[in-house]
Structure formats: C-alpha cells, structure tokens
Amino acid sequence: MPSDGSGRQPKYQRIAAELKAAIRSGRYGPGDRLPGENDLMAAHGVARMTARQALGVLQAEGLAEARKGAGVFVREFRLIRRRGIQRLAADVWSQGRSIWAADTEDRELVVDFLSATDEPAPSAIAVVLGLAEGARACVRRRRFLLDGKPVLLATSYLDAALTAGTAIAEPDSGPGGIYARLADLGREPVRFREEVRSRMPTPEEADRLGLVPGTPVVLVCRTAYTADGHAVEVNEMTLDASAYVLEYEFDAQ
Amino acid sequence: MPSDGSGRQPKYQRIAAELKAAIRSGRYGPGDRLPGENDLMAAHGVARMTARQALGVLQAEGLAEARKGAGVFVREFRLIRRRGIQRLAADVWSQGRSIWAADTEDRELVVDFLSATDEPAPSAIAVVLGLAEGARACVRRRRFLLDGKPVLLATSYLDAALTAGTAIAEPDSGPGGIYARLADLGREPVRFREEVRSRMPTPEEADRLGLVPGTPVVLVCRTAYTADGHAVEVNEMTLDASAYVLEYEFDAQ
DNA sequence: AAGTGGTCTAGACCACTTT
DNA sequence: AAGTGGTCTAGACCACTTA
DSSP: OOSSOOOOOOHHHHHHHHHHHHHHHSSSSTTOOOOOHHHHHHHHOOHHHHHHHHHHHHHHTTSEETTTTTTEEEEEOEEEEESSSOOOOOOGGSSSSSSHHHHEESSSSSEEEEEEEEEEEOOHHHHHTTTTOOOEEEEEEEEEEEEEEEEEEEEEEEEEHHTSSGGGGGOOTTTTTTHHHHHHHOOEEEEEEEEEEOOOHHHHHHHHTTTTTTOOEEEEEEEEEEETTTEEEEEEEEEEEEEEEEEEEEEEO | OOOOOOSSHHHHHHHHHHHHHHHTTTTTTTTOOOOHHHHHHHHHTTHHHHHHHHHHHHTTTTEEEEEEETEEEOOOOOOEEEEEEEESSOOOOGGGSSSSSSOOSSSSEEEEEEEEEEEOOOOHHHHTTTTTTTOOOEEEEEEETTTTTTEEEEEEEEEEETTTTSOOOOSSSOHHHHHHHHHHHOOEEEEEEEEEEEEEEOHHHHHHHHOOOOOEEEEEEEEETTTTTTTEEEEEEEETTTEEEEEEEEOOO
C-alpha cells in the first residue's frame, strides 16, 4: 500500500466523496438523477449494500433524495424568509443585504386551519402561561403550505378561561386574528420571546411535514406577553429546516 | 394476515419502535446502554444488518449514540441558552418562564481563539459588507468549548482596510473586544441582524464539532450595523444543534 | 480475551415508477 | 416489461473498548 493519502478510507465513503465532488463541480445539478445502486456496483465493483451505503451518506447529509422506483436525485432548496418582526415599513437596516437568498415572492404560502379545541394544558405550557396544573387551554392548530407542501406546523395555547365565548375559541378568529381579539379583551400582546432549537424529526413529524430523510426540523416556541408582563399565548411551531431562514433584528445593549 | 394494525411494517422499524418505546417509558435512561446488535439478533431472530438498521434509526433521530467497541447508548442533552441580546439587567419579561430547560450555570463555556488573518473576502460576505469584489477582509476565527467539547465555530469578517493596524487585526483585540475597538474608530455597532438556518453538517463540520451522527448544525449569520446603516461586521457561526437554544425578544409592531 | 460496532460480500424478493 | 430503491439473509474480517 503506497502513501496514497486517501488509502485508508471505507469504500462507501470514497464513493460518496466522489459523488459529492461531482455535485459541487456542477456535473450534477439540483433535480438531476445520480448514478443508482446498479451503476455504482458496476462502476466500483462493490456489493449492493456498499453502493447503498454510499448513496445513504448523501441522503443523510440532505444533499440527495431517493425516490422509490425512480432513482436518487440531487435535492433543490428554496428558502422562505421568516422575520421575527413582521414590519413592512422599511427602515434603514432593512436595506442591508442578506446572506442567504430566499424567494418569498412568486410563491404561494397558504395557511391551513386545522382545529380549535379545548384541552388540558400540557404541564410545560401551563407553567409558562401561569395556569394551575391541569387547567384547560384553548388549543389552535394550523399548518402552512408552500406550493401545496406543508412546511410549518403551529400549535397555539391560550388560557381557556380567558378565551371561552370569544372568537379565539372559534375556527375563524375574525379580522386581525387572535391578537386583535386579545386586544379587545384588554390583553394585547406587546412583546414576544422566541426560543429556537433544531433536531432531527420524530417519524410523526417527518410524516406530517413530508420531510425528505436527512432534513432536520427547527422548533420555534413563541411566547406573547402583555404590557403588565403576563404571558397570554404560547405558540409552538415545527418548521421544515430545508424551507426556512429565520431573521431577527435587535439593538445593541 | 389478520387485521393486525402494525402488521405491514418492516422488521427494523418494528424493532426501532420497540426500543424507542422502552426509552420513552424510562426503561432506558440517558447514558444507558441499549441492547446491542447481537442482543437484537437473538431476541428477534433477525440478521445482523437488520439489527443494525434498527439501531441506525435511533441514531439518525439523535436518540442514541454508537460508541465503537462499547455499545449503543441513549443520548443525554444539556442545552446552552444563547440570547440575541446579552442583557444582564432583568426586565419585566425576563422573569417569564422558558419552555426548554438549560443549565448555563455550573458549566464552563470557554472561548478558544484560533486565528486572525487577512484574506480575500468571500463574495457573499463582500456584498453584505459593501466591499468591492476581491477586496481583502480581516478574518477572525474562534471556537467555543463546553466542558472541553467544541459546540460553536465562529468566523468573523471585517473590512481589512478599516482594521489594518488596529487591535482588531491582532489575536488579542483588547478590553471590550472588537466592538469596543470599532467604537474607537467611530464605527460602533448599534444594531444587529441574525439570520438562522439549520441543516445536517458536512463531514468537515461534524469532525470539527465532534458531532454525534444524527445531530444537525444551526447556522447563525450575524451582521452588525453602525448608526448610519453600514454593515461593519459579518459573523458566521456554526452551532452544535444538540447543545443550544437560541432566544430572541422583540416588541410588537 | 471477549464482546462490540463498522465494513463488506453475494445473493434474494418485493413494491414501486417509468417507458 | 424493465429498472429502481427498500428490505432481508447468512455469512465474514476488522478495529476498538472493556475488563
């Protein structure tokens, strides 16, 4: 064995590295079909499982996507930009250029309302909302679809004692949404906290979002506070990480 | 085949589901060793590859971690809370309870300075900083270690024409860090934008962060703006997603 | 020394998609 | 009908960890 440098590397990693290099070089572009298991077996003289392992590396990295019966394809990404503050008025900094391109325009992001129910509040939620253990919550579930594909699941929790009999407990919360209704009740949210995490999805999340294997989810938990510092709403969101860029702005100090 | 419900599911998924249920039930806690390949082969009468596949499911989900020669273990998570605004003074909302527990206390988060060099600015960075194509940038690389394990890689870019001859171009940027030095130059950052994404790591990122397979990275790109709206610094950060919760606060409207 | 996970072979059958 | 990826078997050798 000569001083090969790349000598001591598993075959499947060598094959995977070769495919990745071919993608980087532009040999295969987004949406293109990659060499399949049979191609790799023939080209590299390996067993089926080894070729599978190589293709599995690209899929686990989120670079490629297997379509049963069709082949393995280079993935394409189109990012949605989600701003913490939905401020349309342009200020001086909004002019600044962004790192990651995101074409929010010319694409349809539709909201799919799922349900508004009255349920016992999960204990973690009850703590944040300042409710007694076992208190009931108004739970509103929504789903966001981009070009028909689900990209965000949202579950919103409010104190059921507060929302009972209001439009917040109804499927259609009326003009301005639930924040306008909370304002009607003298509980207008004036400040938000968002906590952001990321991890691999549970099988159920992957199913509900139609996630390609190798795609993480981003978890955003937004808490809305009234002027007197009380939390009035907790909104747990699960995002397709391959579809979103989150954006936050804040002042120094 | 009776109306079994779970009848038509691959064996490896059935085995994986059984292991996951056992973890949820508390049968196996964080750090515990799971049944190995040999155990699963014997218990379920399957081939080695099938047992491996089942354990691979848990690893891909980030629930378990294989240690070569030792076994497969339930992962344990300890989250660091990272605030967009590092405001120590408690305001009324800081009292609010958080969803995810994070023990920043009693753990050592140390900064490991890597380098400060003068390099051609990557074109995406040059655009954001308003530099000419091919202009040079001051590039500062750092690494954050939690209990000795790297959890964050940061690369900071500034206009080299601005920083030349200042402490910013030196390894030690002096008291108050580079923001204090920028203030000395009349370029104090007063506002920040952070863009946040998540994806699976490249092999190089996984290696540099020592990531367990099944762990995504969070990418945070922070741009610092002066009062006149010019970008003075771009900081690209790569975070171990299993180690961090990001937190942002902002006012309505 | 024994046990563990990591890699690899050479077969096989299936469900699925495409032509 | 042909080709594709998904699942599965029954072996094998290796490097590594633990005791």
